[in-house]
Amino acid sequence: MKETIIIAGFGGQGVLSMGKILAYSGVMQDFEVTWMPSYGPEMRGGTANVTVIISDKRISSPIADSYDTAIILNQQSMDKFQSKVKPGGVLIYDTNGITTPPTRTDIEIYTIDAATESARMGQAKMFNTMILGGYLKIKPVVEMEYVMQGLKKSLPERAWKFLPQNEAAINHGAQIIKKVR
Amino acid sequence: MAEKEVRLMKGNEVIAHAAVHCGCDGYFGYPITPQSEVMETLMELKPWETTGMVVLQAESEVSSINMVYGGAATGKKVMTSSSSPGVSLMSEGLSYLAAGQLPCLVVNCQRGGPGLGTIQPSQGDYFQACKGGGHGDYHLIVLAPASVQEMYDFVGLGFDLAFKYRTPAMLLADGAIGQMMEKVVFSEQKPRRTDEQVVEECGSWASCGKGKRKHKNVATSLFLQPDELEALNQKLQATYREIEAHEVRYEEYMCDDADYILVAFGSSARISLAAVDMAREQGIKLGLLRPITLYPFPYAPLKAMAERGVKGFISVELNAGQMVEDVRLAVEGKAPVKHFGAMGGMIFNPESVLEALKSNLIK
Amino acid sequence: MAEVEIKAENLVYAKPRLITDTVMHYCPGCSHGTVHKLIAEVIDEMGLEDKTIAVSPVGCSVLAYNYLDVDWIEAAHGRACAVATAAKRLHPEHMVFTYQGDGDLSAIGTAETIHAAARGENIVTIFINNAIYGMTGGQMSPTTLLGMKTATTPYGRDAKLNGFPYKVADMIAHLDGTTYITRQSVHTPANVRKCKKAIRKAFENALAGNGYSMVEVVATCNSGWKMSPVEANKWMEENLLPVYPLGDIKCTTLPK
Numbered sequence: 168m169k170e171t172i173i174i175a176g177f178g179g180q181g182v183l184s185m186g187k188i189l190a191y192s193g194v195m196q197d198f199e200v201t202w203m204p205s206y207g208p209e210m211r212g213g214t215a216n217v218t219v220i221i222s223d224k225r226i227s228s229p230i231a232d233s234y235d236t237a238i239i240l241n242q243q244s245m246d247k248f249q250s251k252v253k254p255g256g257v258l259i260y261d262t263n264g265i266t267t268p269p270t271r272t273d274i275e276i277y278t279i280d281a282a283t284e285s286a287r288m289g290q291a292k293m294f295n296t297m298i299l300g301g302y303l304k305i306k307p308v309v310e311m312e313y314v315m316q317g318l319k320k321s322l323p324e325r326a327w328k329f330l331p332q333n334e335a336a337i338n339h340g341a342q343i344i345k346k347v348r
Numbered sequence: 349m350a351e352k353e354v355r356l357m358k359g360n361e362v363i364a365h366a367a368v369h370c371g372c373d374g375y376f377g378y379p380i381t382p383q384s385e386v387m388e389t390l391m392e393l394k395p396w397e398t399t400g401m402v403v404l405q406a407e408s409e410v411s412s413i414n415m416v417y418g419g420a421a422t423g424k425k426v427m428t429s430s431s432s433p434g435v436s437l438m439s440e441g442l443s444y445l446a447a448g449q450l451p452c453l454v455v456n457c458q459r460g461g462p463g464l465g466t467i468q469p470s471q472g473d474y475f476q477a478c479k480g481g482g483h484g485d486y487h488l489i490v491l492a493p494a495s496v497q498e499m500y501d502f503v504g505l506g507f508d509l510a511f512k513y514r515t516p517a518m519l520l521a522d523g524a525i526g527q528m529m530e531k532v533v534f535s536e537q538k539p540r541r542t543d544e545q546v547v548e549e550c551g552s553w554a555s556c557g558k559g560k561r562k563h564k565n566v567a568t569s570l571f572l573q574p575d576e577l578e579a580l581n582q583k584l585q586a587t588y589r590e591i592e593a594h595e596v597r598y599e600e601y602m603c604d605d606a607d608y609i610l611v612a613f614g615s616s617a618r619i620s621l622a623a624v625d626m627a628r629e630q631g632i633k634l635g636l637l638r639p640i641t642l643y644p645f646p647y648a649p650l651k652a653m654a655e656r657g658v659k660g661f662i663s664v665e666l667n668a669g670q671m672v673e674d675v676r677l678a679v680e681g682k683a684p685v686k687h688f689g690a691m692g693g694m695i696f697n698p699e700s701v702l703e704a705l706k707s708n709l710i711k
Numbered sequence: 712m713a714e715v716e717i718k719a720e721n722l723v724y725a726k727p728r729l730i731t732d733t734v735m736h737y738c739p740g741c742s743h744g745t746v747h748k749l750i751a752e753v754i755d756e757m758g759l760e761d762k763t764i765a766v767s768p769v770g771c772s773v774l775a776y777n778y779l780d781v782d783w784i785e786a787a788h789g790r791a792c793a794v795a796t797a798a799k800r801l802h803p804e805h806m807v808f809t810y811q812g813d814g815d816l817s818a819i820g821t822a823e824t825i826h827a828a829a830r831g832e833n834i835v836t837i838f839i840n841n842a843i844y845g846m847t848g849g850q851m852s853p854t855t856l857l858g859m860k861t862a863t864t865p866y867g868r869d870a871k872l873n874g875f876p877y878k879v880a881d882m883i884a885h886l887d888g889t890t891y892i893t894r895q896s897v898h899t900p901a902n903v904r905k906c907k908k909a910i911r912k913a914f915e916n917a918l919a920g921n922g923y924s925m926v927e928v929v930a931t932c933n934s935g936w937k938m939s940p941v942e943a944n945k946w947m948e949e950n951l952l953p954v955y956p957l958g959d960i961k962c963t964t965l966p967k
Contacts, residue, residue, distance in 0.1 A: 187529065191356045194531055200356065202529035227621035229528050232697040320356070374801050402800045407826035411793040414786065414823070418794030421784040422764065424801045444787050543802075555782035555798075557762040557805050566776045568785035 168198075168223045170308045171231045175216035175248055176240025181295030184321065185238075186217035188299060192309040192317030193221040201229035214243050221308055236306055238298060242266050259302055259344070268347075276347040277305060284343055285336065292329075293336035300340025311337075352533045359499040360526040363429060363455055363519075364389035366503035367401070371538040372453075373424035374402040376415035378434060381467040382523035383457035386429040399540050409434035413441030413454070420450035420516075421567035423546040423554030425507055429455035431523070432473050433464060435481070442516055443482030447569030447580070449553070449587075451510035453503065454488070455519040457526035460693035468693025469523035469615060474670035477520045478643045485581055487588050489517040489595065490642040492613035496530035498640075504535065509595060513587050514553075520642060522666065524615040524695065597640035598649060602628065606635030608709055609653055610701065611675050612664040613639050616689075620664045622698035627705065634705065642671070650678035658683055660709035664701055665689045684709060727751035729760060733777045740940025742930035743771060745897040746839060747778050749907040753914055754781060754806070763806045764798045766791045768815035771845040775810050789820025792827035795834045806914060808835040814844045817853040817879045824883070831888025831922035831965055835913040838879065838925055841932040842951060849935035853877060856954055861935070876954070880927040884961040891916045891924040892961040896952070898931065898944045909959075922965045929955050 172189070176182045186202050193200040203218045218234075220226050237248045239260040245267065252258050254273045262268075263282035281297040296318070303314060318333055357365075363386045367375055377387045387405060395401035402419075406412040412428045419426035430438060435456045445452055456477065460470035475481075477490045489509050493499045502519050510517040541549065547559060555565045571577035602624055603609060612620040617638040627634035637653070639646050650661070660683055663672035669687035676685045688704040690696050729751040737743045754763055763781040767773060769788035776783035786794040791809035799807040816824050816838050827834065843861055844850040850863040854876050858867040868876070884892040891913055895906035906928060913924035929951050933943035 187356065190529060194354055194356045200529075200531065202356070203524065204527055227625060228619045228698055229524070229530075229615075230619065230695050230697065232699065374797060376797060402797075404796070404800060406793065407822055410790070411796075411823050411826065414790035414793035415797035417787070417790070418766070418784060418797035419801050421794070422798050422801055426797065426801070440787060441790075448785075555764055555784050556802060557764055557782055559761050564776075564780050564782050566783045566785065568776065568783070569787075570773060570785055 168221075168308070170221045170236065170306065171234050172219045172236045172238065173216055173231075173234045173248055173251070174219070174238040174240075175214065175244030178213055178215040180215075180240050181292075182215045182240065183217050185295040185299050186219045188296065188314075188318050188321045189309070190219050190221070190317075191321045192314040195316040195320065196309050196313040198223055198309070199226050201226050203229040214241065216244065216248075236302065238302060240264065240298075245269060257305060259298070259305065261298065272348070275305075277301070277344050278347055279340060279344045281340060281343070284339070290332055290336065293332055296333045296336040297340035297343075300337035301344030303337070304341035304344055354531050354533055356529050357496060357532050358385055358527060358529050359493070359496045359521060360385035360457065361389045362496055362500040362532050363503060364393060365534060366500045367427060368393060368395045368399055369535055369537050370504035370507055371399065371425060371540040372401055372427055372507070373540055374404070374415075374419045374426040375428065376404050376406050376412045376419070376426065377428050378406050378409045378412050378430065380409075380431045380434045382459055382469070383429050383431045383455065383526050385526070386455065399537070401540065409437040410441070413438035413445075416452050416454070417441055417445055417448070417450065420445060420452040421448065421554065422556040423550030425451075425511070425541070427453040427455070427503075427507075429457065431457045431459045432461050432470070435473060435476065439476070439482040441482075442488065443484050443486060444569045445516045446482070446486035446488065446584070447484065448567050449514040449584070450516065450567065451507070451514050452516050453506045453510060453519065454516060455521065458520065458522040460691065466693035467523065469666060469695060470691070470693055471522055471614060471616060471666040472668075472670070472691065473520065474642065474665065474667060477518055478645070478674075486584060487515070487591070487643050489513070489515060489591060490520050491517065492520050492640060492642050493525055494614050494617045494638060496525070496528065496532050499525060500532050500534070513591055515587060515591075520614070522615050592644040595641060596644045596646050596648070598646040599638045599640060600649070601636040601638070603635035603637060603653065605633055606653075607633040607659045608635070608705060609650075609658050609661045610634065610636045610664050610705075611639070611650065611661055611671065612636065613642060613671070615695070616664045616666050619696065619698055620701055623701035623705070626698055626702050632705070632710070639671075645674045645678070647674070647678040650675060651680060654679040654682035660684045660686070662686045662688050662701075662705055662708065666695065667691060727755060729755050729780045731778055731780050735778055736774060737771065738934040740931065740933040740943060741771070742841065742897050742928065743839065745903060746837065746906070746928055746930070747775065749897070749903070749910055750810075750837065751779055753907065753911045757911065757914060759806045759914070762804065763808075764795075764802065766795045766798070766807070766809040768809070768811040768820075770812040770815045772810055772812060772839065773846070789815050789818070790823050791815065791820065792823040792832070792834070792836065796827050796830070796832045799832060799834050803833075806918060808837060808914070808917070810837045811839070812845070813838070813840045813842060813852045813854045813879075817877070825886070828883050828923040828925070829886045829888045833917045833920050834923060835917045836923075836925045837910065838927040839930045840879070840927055840955065841930040841935070842876070843932050843935040845932045845935045849932075854879065854955075856950060859950075878955065880925055880960050883925055886923075887966050888922050889925065889961060890922040890963050890965055893925070893959045894927040894929060894955060894957050896929045896947070896957055898947060902957070927955070929957065
């Protein structure tokens with residue numbers, strides 16, 4: 168098993184921490200993982216992305232050119248990464264902020280209205296875990312038991328009081344993800 | 349530590365943890381992307397409250413390295429970290445540290461150059477790290493970590509080697525290894541040496557206050573008499589020959605039956621590893637030699653490969669071709685040696701490494 | 712040379728115990744030897760021989776470590792205060808001081824000096840200000856007076872061409888991390904005694920953890936100034952002291 172994921176959006180959307188939760192979940196299930204961010208000035212309010220690889224074997228390159236899954240959270244990232252999804256791969260995007268939907272027909276495409284839904288629930292900060300929940304529904308690469316452990320490990324202790332909300336958001340995300348084609 | 353907990357951390361973060369765990373006495377640094385997490389993590393860990401380790405943000409890299417010089421001169425286990433432009437500023441200090449035979453650890457989390465360049469990963473400082481950087485005849489022991497676990501492990505190893513040979517050691521990492529997260533397992537906390545232990549271990553040379561000692565110690569790099577400077581240099585060169593004889597470290601991957609060999613260190617070794625797997629799937633007998641010590645460089649195993657009939661070597665580097673010169677020296681013209689790289693902070697992919705192999709060596 | 716026995720009752724003056732027998736390389740008439748002697752006496756009188764770490768500069772006093780019998784670190788040009796910062800932080804009970812000239816301190820080492828002072832490092836800087844680069848052959852330093860002739864200002868220092876001199880101690884005194892800043896000289900016996908008191912006070916200040924101290928010593932460089940030692944003392948009084956007046960500039964405790 169080897170899953171290569173790119174998560175891309177604006178800085179501040181929780182892109183890097185979503186990747187970290189996923190990677191830490193992999194660690195808890197005893198997989199090999201790498202988490203490779205884009206970094207630098209572009210992080211200051213610009214685009215941010217992170218490549219997470221989860222594998223049951225030693226991971227050679229932490230840098231990838233094509234992805235099994237792309238989680239896309241803004242239009243710039245859609246433009247940049249749509250073409251990088253492997254044929255037969257998965258593209259998940261939040262409709263909020265996407266003006267030009269993906270056009271590829273050789274991949275599976277899903278939408279998740281996490282921005283709207285998390286705002287409606289008054290929990291805008293759970294946006295990224297909600298999307299993670301949606302992803303894990305489609306690609307259950309890590310068992311939920313380990314996801315919860317990974318979530319706790321990724322958060323600083325002062326944020327542990329939000330664990331139940333995050334858990335609920337993951338579960339909710341699994342319910343609201345929709346297949347486009 | 350009862351059990352070995354597996355953590356997920358950035359390369360830069362584990363440098364900080366490793367420093368505390370290996371009993372480092374002091375860290376002196378100046379922020380620069382992409383390695384600022386080292387000092388940020390140390391400040392968050394507050395080791396001065398636990399092990400007593402000193403952490404200080406200096407006003408410049410020039411000051412940082414001279415603080416390292418001051419601390420090392422007193423026999424303490426001290427370090428700094430920076431990225432390429434900052435390390436250029438430290439080069440003066442590194443020359444003095446080498447001349448003063450002062451052990452210390454310097455981490456270079458390389459970014460693209462020359463000049464301000466970019467904050468993206470690069471391996472453009474190979475020459476600087478391995479062939480001098482500062483003035484005069486000296487070497488640093490240069491370790492090249494290729495994973496987050498090695499970032500952690502090589503801090504302790506770097507200090508051990510630095511003290512064993514009384515010479516500065518460098519971790520030559522890059523922005524990719526520094527910024528990426530991987531699994532890491534910590535070692536047990538080693539206590540910092542007491543002042544008495546420092547005197548016992550380093551009292552013959554360290555300027556830590558005369559204490560019970562009769563004679564004064566002087567840490568200096570000034571030898572105005574030609575015969576004295578000649579003697580110092582002879583001593584340094586003898587040390588370097590010892591290091592070259594005993595401390596060469598490297599890793600081989602699928603080299604035994606290989607027709608072609610990639611030579612790569614750090615993050616480009618990770619990419620090359622994937623290229624080897626891809627080549628093998630296509631029936632090409634490709635192997636990887638990954639130098640772990642860049643100085644001392646693994647000349648002998650490369651030479652042996654050339655002598656047993658390897659058809660060609662490619663030095664894969666995030667630069668314009670620096671280590672390739674050492675690969676050529678090792679191979680001694682017995683096989684073609686090519687370079688493949690990128691210089692703008694771009695990172696190539698395994699496919700392009702394989703493509704380079706096919707177009708350059710496989711006829 | 713024949714040994715001459717001096718009876719204790721006849722002994723009025725001796726080389727301080729911590730000054731070594733190494734023959735000093737300083738020019739006759741130079742102020743360095745006198746200041747070295749004062750530091751040696753203060754260290755001995757305060758019982759600090761075993762726990763002193765001294766940092767020497769680049770400049771005429773680069774070889775100070777040959778003359779004073781304590782542990783030394785020879786710093787790169789200008790970096791003494793950075794070197795001393797680490798030595799003190801790693802050995803907080805020790806007496807750590809730097810010994811620097813105006814080239815080392817006020818030109819190439821400005822940043823290291825200001826930041827060590829601003830941080831309030833518990834170290835002492837002995838700053839020998841003779842307004843010239845002695846070791847390299849008498850070039851202009853930042854503290855060279857306007858109109859003063861040096862190897863690189865052969866027609867006299869011209870503000871338009873060479874910029875203005877600046878008062879290091881006065882500038883440093885503005886920093887919250889500094890608590891004892893004084894300017895002294897050693898050109899008369901009375902000044903030598905005052906200077907010694909100042910050095911002792913600075914050392915006590917550092918040991919008490921009361922931040923950064925600087926003793927600036929306005930000094931002569933008769934070789935560089937191309938004068939006899941006597942002329943140099945007179946010239947210093949008439950020209951340097953009006954610009955760099957003697958006395959305490961700051962004597963306080965660290966802000967809360």
